[in-house]
Amino acid sequence: MTPTVPAIQLQDVKKRFGSLDVLCGINLEVDPGGVVCVIGPSGSGKSTLLRCIAYLEDDFEGKIYLEGDLLGRALRNGHLERVGGAALRKVQIKVGMVFQNFNLWPHKTVLGNIIQALILVKKMTRTEAEDIGDQLLAKVGLSDKRKEYPSRLSGGQQQRVAIARALAMRPRIMLFDEVTSALDAELVDEVLQVMKQLAEEGMTMLVVTHELGFAARVADRVVFMDEGVVIEEGPSEKVLKNPSQLRTREFLSLVTHEEI
Amino acid sequence: MYDWNFNVIWDYRMVYMRGALITLELSLLAVVFSMSLGLFVGIARHSKRYILSFPASCYVEIFRDTPLLIQIVWIYYCLPILLGVTLTAFWASTVALSLHMSAYVAEIFRAGIASVDKGHVDAAKILGLNYFQTMTRIILPQVFRRMLPPLVNNFADILKLSALASVIGVYELLHSVDNVIMNNFRPLEMYSVLALVYFVLIFPVAFGARRAELYFARRI
DSSP states (O other), X not given: OOOOXXXXXXXXXXXXXXXXXXXXXXEEEEOTTOEEEEEOOTTSSHHHHHHHHTTSSOOOEEEEXXXXXXXXXXXETTEEEEOOHHHHHHHHTTEEEEOTTOOOOXXXXXXXXXXXXXXXXXXXXXXXXXXXXXXHHHHTTXXXXXXXXXXXXXXXXXXXXXXXXXXXXXXSEEEEESTTTTSOHHHHHHHHHHHHHHHHTTOEEEEEOSOHHHHHHHOSEEEEEETTEEEEEEEHHHHHHSOSSHHHHHHHHHHTTOOO | OOOOOOGGGGGGHHHHHHHHHHHHHHXXXXXXXXXHHHHHHHHHHHOSOHHXXXXXXXXXXXXXXXXXXXXXXXXXXXXXXXXXXXOOHHHHHHHHXXXXXXXXXXXXXXXXXXXXXXXXXXXXXXXXXXXXXXXXXXXXXXXXXXXXXXXXXXXXXXXXXXXXXXXXXXXSHHHHHHHHHHHHOOHHHHHHHHHHHHHHHHHHHHHHHHHHHHHHHHHO
């Protein structure tokens, strides 16, 4: 039996901003089709972790493999060297990302946001791209908003458009960075619903979230991070209900407002 | 009591017309050149790479912190001496005005680019757009809308500053009118109407830009 190649594999990934160590040697694996939630206090390095995997932060140490391919680096004569251009792009394109603040482009319509990269990067015709855009809008339940500008949409709708935009590029891996944190409480569910559907379709997902309920229902595994270190990692049931580390317990009790 | 006499103005209507044409020609050329050059200098000044941002900053400071009048004179009289390049008075003023105003335009672009949410750039990057595509499709379209009011100011400045071309004898509005005043001794009337002509040239652009701004505001 050949061992399956992990969708995401991090080996001793370190990242510092100036004198501040944000990631202090992260090792992490996500199986293909796996859903992993990353939880932890703010400032623990969760978002930076995602940004490194998305290669939005490019000067990290260590190795990041996406489906077995080294991201943004190449081994030459035993040394890790940075690569850019097509070599980087080939690996980076496997990843889609959705952000806390949606980051939709305000001067483009909903459909315009989704098809822009299809036309510019995948060199599709406008008609081809619009077909894909319409399919994705149907999937996230926003077909009637295709000609609207993002500012006319609610936060939940904007975030669903952002998910559709990321999916348009057919990523193999989706990263979600606190995608419901900027939303009003009643809008959270519609976004989580779309994410749950994606998970059921077998998308590999790495989700930074404060929605512990979502983590419990949808994630296979939960990673608890604090101060740039993975403190605890395991099946979501185990980490959320019966954590082995004191810091995990303290954090969980704080966010669920329970006594320790 | 001064005896106002605006009747004489009508006789000089062609002087105003010809002057206005030269002023417009000079100004529009300066608008086009300063927008193009200013865009590149602004992008360079915003760059993290010192090799780009430093020369761009020098350029902006040199042209912004010295008087346009001197720049016009300098380009007209010193370039032939130093480089053997001789420009006509019209082109010397056009070049000087363009170089001068690109320093301002560069600052407007730099500030505009810096004001675009970094998240929009992250989103473009992760979708695979390259630097040029991100700049032309994502950043600049947003910047242009926000830059409209300062750019209109700039346009008004350029039109009025073009009067400085009169010092090297370009027959734009001011110089043409000055010439007439020496004959008819009606400076107050002639200058009053001159101001009105500048207003007529500038106001429609300002008005149109304001309408465009409102149009964009409705969409975003």
